[in-house]
Amino acid sequence: MHNVTIAGAKNRSNAVVGYNWWKKNRKGLLLVLLSGLLYATHVKAQDTGLLKMLDDSMAVNQQSRYVTGTFKGTHIINLHSVETPAQGVLLFMIMHRFGKINDGGYQLFGLDNATMRMGFDYGITGRLTAGIGRSTFEKTYDGYLKFKLLRQAESAGKMPVSVTAFGGLAYTTLKYAGKEYLNATYRTSYTLQLLLARKLTRDLSLQLAPTWLHYNLVPAIADKNDVFALGIGGRMKITRRVSVNLEYNYLPVNPASSFKVYQSFSAGFDIETGGHVFQLHVTNSQGMVEPLFIGRTTGNWGKGDIYFGFNISRSFNIAQKKH
Numbered sequence: 001m002h003n004v005t006i007a008g009a010k011n012r013s014n015a016v017v018g019y020n021w022w023k024k025n026r027k028g029l030l031l032v033l034l035s036g037l038l039y040a041t042h043v044k045a046q047d048t049g050l051l052k053m054l055d056d057s058m059a060v061n062q063q064s065r066y067v068t069g070t071f072k073g074t075h076i077i078n079l080h081s082v083e084t085p086a087q088g089v090l091l092f093m094i095m096h097r098f099g100k101i102n103d104g105g106y107q108l109f110g111l112d113n114a115t116m117r118m119g120f121d122y123g124i125t126g127r128l129t130a131g132i133g134r135s136t137f138e139k140t141y142d143g144y145l146k147f148k149l150l151r152q153a154e155s156a157g158k159m160p161v162s163v164t165a166f167g168g169l170a171y172t173t174l175k176y177a178g179k180e181y182l183n184a185t186y187r188t189s190y191t192l193q194l195l196l197a198r199k200l201t202r203d204l205s206l207q208l209a210p211t212w213l214h215y216n217l218v219p220a221i222a223d224k225n226d227v228f229a230l231g232i233g234g235r236m237k238i239t240r241r242v243s244v245n246l247e248y249n250y251l252p253v254n255p256a257s258s259f260k261v262y263q264s265f266s267a268g269f270d271i272e273t274g275g276h277v278f279q280l281h282v283t284n285s286q287g288m289v290e291p292l293f294i295g296r297t298t299g300n301w302g303k304g305d306i307y308f309g310f311n312i313s314r315s316f317n318i319a320q321k322k323h
Helices: 002-064 105-110
Strands: 089-100 114-123 128-135 140-150 162-172 188-199 204-215 226-237 242-253 264-273 276-283 307-317
Touching: 089 105
Parallel strands: none
Antiparallel strands: 089 114, 089 307, 114 128, 128 140, 140 162, 162 188, 188 204, 204 226, 226 242, 242 264, 264 276, 276 307
């Protein structure tokens, strides 16, 4: 009992001492607590302000960002893509097609024969491109202009697609025995296309290409000078530098009737290696300019009229950027 009384007395004594200490120092403690609350509120306000500024900055940047890399090259396979070289960039491109696979072992399944096209694209501005080329197939020269009308934006509610206008002409110089009347007028054909593409995801891009072709000379009276087609192309990335490409050109209006014309279908891979884009593919089209592969494809996939080929491009910075 005596020990309990002593313990209780000690507790009461400690409580009295604690109360007296609190009574003596309460103003200082309250001041410290209030200062801490004010400091925490100030820091929180600063953090909120910084976050808001960051959000606003991201919103501004998002408004000005455009989708890039819809396709890796200026061509999907044969068909032009919405892409154009940057301003002051010269793009050199070689398009190569071997012979038909069904030529058999004697022709090494087409590898003994080949046609090719060499061309240059130059970025006059970031949106306007001029291009020229020459093909061994029918000894054809071609020239064109491409202009980016619209660019797909990253932010929601902005431009959903990229649109590029394409206009070109092709001039064949192959000599035809007994047909000296085939002057430049008859040997020229024209192409107008509207290339509409959307990068649906980080890996998948699709393109539509409504096309008008005009031939100054057609093989027979029954054939029409004006042909309308719809090109469809797509790209699917499978690794960081490799993608699968498909392309189909449908001829619903005025295909040639004096000879059998097939729809152009091509499939292949894109391989990006630094400044080069290397494309490997198979196609039933031997020609590599629009009037030839869209309106004059005679290869039949079902019979093995398949051409193995490749495109390779290299870009060069010609004009120095202004600082």
